[in-house]
Amino acid sequence: MSYSVGQVSAFAGVTVRTLHHYDKAELLSPSDRSRAGYRLYSEADLIRLQQILFYRELGFPLDEIAAILTDPQANALERLQVRRRQLSEEVARLERLAEVAERAIEVQQTGVPLTPRERFEVFGEVAFDLSYATEAELKWADSPGQREAMTRAAGHTKEDWRQLMGEGAAWRAELLAAFDEGEPSDGERAMDLAEEHRLHISRWFTSCPPGMHRRIADDFAADPRAFALVVPAPQQRPGLAAYACKAVHANAARHSEGRTDPEEDR
Structure with missing residues (x-):
């Protein structure tokens, strides 16, 4: 028994255009043609179509x-195993992304609503890049x-936000001054600024031991x-981010001097 393109499209759930594309790509060519030249698919063609749709x-x-x-030599089992691993990784990634969305919803529901003017008054020029926030949330989700x-x-x-952002602005001004005045990144002034930043994080967000502070830097x-x-x-100035990073590492090293327990630095 043979089936027309329209019939196959209807019961296979694919468009006629897709079937034509498969034919053009020589992936699924109908076994026969009607007298009028229309494509006709056999039972074997339908079995092949099922296989194609399964892999798609x-x-x-x-x-x-x-x-x-x-x-015949193609290792379908190996390909399926590879694809299964890929799908498992994608499922895990999407589940973690769903958690990010859920947390974002919670923040929006429980956070403080700000008008655009209030947001600028509180946050000023500090920009929160959504793509970075999402990547960071995925990276540190556990x-x-x-x-x-x-x-x-x-x-x-x-x-609270006004206060913590005010602290951040004051700290930033001191960092820029130290950098512009040529203070060494491992000098006392730069390390003290790094320590101030670490304590700021601990005070407003989460306990930030030196090891964690290094990773942030x-x-x-x-x-x-x-x-x-x-x-x-x-x-920002060229080299400022590296300068701040080095200051944080120097401060972390200062903290670890004389310590015998590495856990204290984590």
Whole structure:
């Protein structure tokens, strides 16, 4: 028995255009033609279509599906195992992204509503890059410190934000002055500023031991979006992020001097 393109499209749930594309790509060519020249699909063609749709549902590209179906030596099992691992990783990533969205919803529901004018008054030029915030949340999703920071941030009042952002602005001015005046990044002044930043994080967001502070500073040096959270782009200078990072590392080393328990630095 043979089936027309329209019939196959209807019961297979694919468009006629898709069937024509498969034919053009030589992935699924109908076995016969009607007297009028219309495509006719056989039972064997439908079995092949089922296989194609199965692999497409799993996300295989058409050229890989063609290799699996046409090459008897193609290792379909190995390809499926690889794809299963990829899908498992994607599921895990999406689940973590869903958690990020859920936390963002909680922050929006429990956070302090600000008008655009109030937001500028509180945050000034400090920019919160959503793409960086999402990546950071995924990166540190398993960290108790990250969860505590999100919870505490959601609980801050508008006045809390005014105060902590004011502290940040004052600290930023001191950092810029030290950098512009040529203070060494491992000098007393720079290390004291690094320590002040560490205590600021502990005071407002989450306990920040020196080891954690080093990782935060490494992000400052590696990602401009992260450093923009503490020094807005218009105020930055070439080398400032690296300078701040080195100061944090020097301060962490100062803390660890004389300690025998490495856990104290983590």
